[in-house]
Amino acid sequence: MVVNGDKLLEKDTGDYFPWWLNDLVTAMFDPLPNVAMPKEVNPQANQVVPPQIASLCTGVQIAGDHWSLCFDPRRTLLTSAFNLGTGYDAEFKNFHEFGNKQVPRRIVRHPAPGMTIQGTITQLDGLLESDEQLFAIDQSTPPQDRITRLRIDEETLRRLSLTSTAVDWPYVGGPDTGGCAVYITADRAGHIREVWPGGCDNTGLEDPLRDQVMTWQLKPATENGVPVQVESRLTFGFKMKPKPTQP
Numbered sequence: 001m002v003v004n005g006d007k008l009l010e011k012d013t014g015d016y017f018p019w020w021l022n023d024l025v026t027a028m029f030d031p032l033p034n035v036a037m038p039k040e041v042n043p044q045a046n047q048v049v050p051p052q053i054a055s056l057c058t059g060v061q062i063a064g065d066h067w068s069l070c071f072d073p074r075r076t077l078l079t080s081a082f083n084l085g086t087g088y089d090a091e092f093k094n095f096h097e098f099g100n101k102q103v104p105r106r107i108v109r110h111p112a113p114g115m116t117i118q119g120t121i122t123q124l125d126g127l128l129e130s131d132e133q134l135f136a137i138d139q140s141t142p143p144q145d146r147i148t149r150l151r152i153d154e155e156t157l158r159r160l161s162l163t164s165t166a167v168d169w170p171y172v173g174g175p176d177t178g179g180c181a182v183y184i185t186a187d188r189a190g191h192i193r194e195v196w197p198g199g200c201d202n203t204g205l206e207d208p209l210r211d212q213v214m215t216w217q218l219k220p221a222t223e224n225g226v227p228v229q230v231e232s233r234l235t236f237g238f239k240m241k242p243k244p245t246q247p
Helices: 020-027 154-160 203-213
Strands: 002-004 007-009 056-064 065-072 075-081 087-097 101-112 117-119 149-151 178-185 192-200 221-223 226-239
Touching: 020 087, 020 117, 020 154, 056 101, 101 192, 154 226, 178 203, 192 203, 192 226, 203 226
Parallel strands: 149 226
Antiparallel strands: 002 007, 056 065, 065 075, 075 087, 087 101, 101 117, 178 192, 178 226, 221 226
């Protein structure tokens, strides 16, 4: 993707931009997407902190979303960020100087228990002489040929569903009532492409829930008449089936 003023050039090699990959790229270029580090949690550099404390964490509301932020207490460095509404999460590691900034060279994500996705910046150089031809765009890519992601609320996503959104809760042991959440994304044709855990009072129900949500089919979503990918956080109340009786 190249953006130059009001022109945008986009070349895609597939029909879907994965949620996990977008968040990894976002973490590299915009660690707190579209928001600034709140002043109330911005640490003072060189403050005296016991050596056993490696990071300080806090919860904060930013632009209507709940964020959990951790930072290096000795320097003004963001070390991790998590957004409850979008599922965006990233850990920032291996900081090195770049100009007058400290830039993390390793980004780590944990989208599901037991799963780690890591991106490493292997080369970062300053552009000493800019060649305008690098950013020249003769004609913008038409909106229908771009992959656009749209965040929608839970109610809107359920209205888009062409299939039942009821969940069959199998017996797995553990708590028999409570709540679960998942983060989902659907492509421009309405097919569910990713379902990631968003917390559950009974972790044994996470996989059955994800498997069932993956079978949903949505009406293709549009924005200004153009098909778009959609993503949302869904919440469920569960009542587990009773334990099967022994024959």
